Amino acid sequence: MARKAASGSKPSAGDDLKIDPSLLPTLLQHAADVVVEAGSHAAELADEADGRGKRCREYFRKLTELFDLYTSPTNLAGGNPKYPLPAIVAKQLGSFCSYLSAGIIPDPIKHCARRGRPLGPDEGRDVRYAVIYVLAAKRRLIRDRHPLETIVKEYGLSSRKTVQTWIVKHREAIAQKSFADPGLIMDRMHEAARRYRVSGHEGLRGDRVERHADRHSDTRPVAPSLDRDSGRADRRH
Structure with missing residues (x-):
């Protein structure tokens, strides 16, 4: 999303992540906002099976783009980030980790699965x-x-x-x-x-x-209800 320039164009394979340092705070915040928006979109339509997997995968794709910015050389000084990861994103991931540590697969992760064997x-x-x-x-x-x-x-x-x-x-x-x-x-x-x-x-x-x-594991349904204010992934029964 912000490779080589803030143009939003899709990067070419093999390109390095090149960012104008002066734009980094804005780009990070924008990337975080896009993550929250994608999560909210997935949550609002959580009960609609049509396109649910695509919406959940889009959420994690936006997370990947945010982490690419966060770990880019422009944001690292001596291995430490100059600008922190937005708290709402950290809370969302923390919620996923809480469910996973309890042996429960949250819906945003479970619904990402695709038929067949897609390339990683x-x-x-x-x-x-x-x-x-x-x-x-x-x-x-x-x-x-x-x-x-x-x-x-x-x-x-x-x-x-x-x-x-x-x-x-x-x-x-x-x-x-x-x-x-x-x-x-x-x-x-x-x-x-x-x-x-x-x-x-x-x-x-x-x-x-x-x-x-x-098929024999505990994968009780957990809806991807990602609260915009708290970053909390609510569980629906």
Whole structure:
């Protein structure tokens, strides 16, 4: 939301978080306000199943953007933040932690789950390294006449259609500087492929085990009622 400039444009993959120090307090407060707004929106429509997961995921995505600002080099001096995390956000997270420590999954977290097995942040990064490799080969920065087949083999995929889907989805988010070092592109792709093969196969089995365990766990409903004034996550019965 505030990468490179306060323009609100989506950052490119590989970009560093660059912030004008004079804008940081305003950006932090704005990011906190957006978090509260997203939480309130999720809470107001908590009983409506349609779009509930998307609203809860949006809340946590806004939290991620806030934490990116909070932990950016611009806000850290000797490892300590210059500007504190807004109290209302800390209270909301504290409420989630209270429920989790009691063995109860709050609705804002529970409703974030999606069908299938979506890519996590680490896998998403490794997928982008594959896309960078293919694009670099097409630009003849890397000597590989069949980059799609290379990715299928290295990542342990069943079809090149998967790679083509990755390219369509991620190519616009690849920063130009990602192509600066062809040798590094190759090294990163091979390392990413190794991680992907491990997490892809082992993670799928683990996901099935977790879903089986969840059916027998205590996940009593907790509505995402995030009070704007206190940051309190109220529980509804």
